Amino acid sequence: MKKSAAPLRKVPRQARSRERVERILDVAAVVFADQGFEAATTEEIAERAEVSIGSLYQYFPDKMALFLALVDRCIERSRVVFGAVVTGDVADRPWRELIAFAVDGFVALKEADPAFRALIVNFHLYGAYVETDAALHREFVEQVARILAKQTRLSPKRRELVATMVVQTISAMLFLSMREEPAFGKQMIEETKVMLERYLEPFAGET
Numbered sequence: 001m002k003k004s005a006a007p008l009r010k011v012p013r014q015a016r017s018r019e020r021v022e023r024i025l026d027v028a029a030v031v032f033a034d035q036g037f038e039a040a041t042t043e044e045i046a047e048r049a050e051v052s053i054g055s056l057y058q059y060f061p062d063k064m065a066l067f068l069a070l071v072d073r074c075i076e077r078s079r080v081v082f083g084a085v086v087t088g089d090v091a092d093r094p095w096r097e098l099i100a101f102a103v104d105g106f107v108a109l110k111e112a113d114p115a116f117r118a119l120i121v122n123f124h125l126y127g128a129y130v131e132t133d134a135a136l137h138r139e140f141v142e143q144v145a146r147i148l149a150k151q152t153r154l155s156p157k158r159r160e161l162v163a164t165m166v167v168q169t170i171s172a173m174l175f176l177s178m179r180e181e182p183a184f185g186k187q188m189i190e191e192t193k194v195m196l197e198r199y200l201e202p203f204a205g206e207t
Contacts, residue, residue, distance in 0.1 A: 032118035070115045081105045086143040
C-alpha cells in the first residue's frame with residue numbers, strides 16, 4: 001500500500017512518544033477542520049497539544065507533513081472498518097445486511113473522528129494524496145469483487161465493474177453527505193443504502 005508523501009521525520013519508539021504523536025494528530029485534526037489548512041499554524045497545534053514546537057518538529061517537518069499523517073490515519077482506520085465487512089461470517093450475510101453494515105460503519109467512523117472532517121474541509125489538498133486514496137479504493141474493489149464471486153455468477157470483468165460502482169458510490173455519498181446539514185446528510189445515507197440494494201439485487205444468479 002503506497003503511503004502519503006511525507007512520513008514521520010522521527011518514528012516514536014516509546015509509549016510516551018507514541019502518545020505524544022497521537023495527541024498532536026488529535027489536535028491537528030480539530031484545528032485543520034475548524035480553521036482550514038491555510039489559517040492553521042503549527043505553533044497553535046503544539047500549544048493546544050501541550051508540547052513544545054520543537055517536539056512537534058521532531059516528528060513532523062512541516063504543516064503538510066502533519067496533514068498527510070492525518071490522511072494516513074484516516075486510510076488505516078477506513079481499512080479496519082472495511083476489513084470487518086469482508087472477513088469472517090460478515091462477508092456471507094445477504095447484500096442488504098452487508099451494505100448497511102459497511103455504510104453505517106463508515107458513517108460512525110467519520111462522525112467520531114475529526115480527521116475525516118479535516119480532509120473534507122481541506123479537499124483542495126486532495127492532489128497531495130490522490131494516489132494513496134486511489135490505491136485504497138482499488139484494494140476495496142478487489143475485496144468486494146471477491147464477495148461478488150461467492151454470491152453471484154458474474155464474470156470476472158463484470159464483477160470488477162460492479163465492485164467499482166459499489167465502492168465509488170459509498171465513497172462519494174459519504175463525502176457529499178458530510179458536506180450537507182446533518183439531518184439531510186443522514187437522509188442521503190439512507191437513500192444510498194436503498195440505491196445500492198436495488199442495484200445489487202438483480203445480480204444474484206446472473207451469468
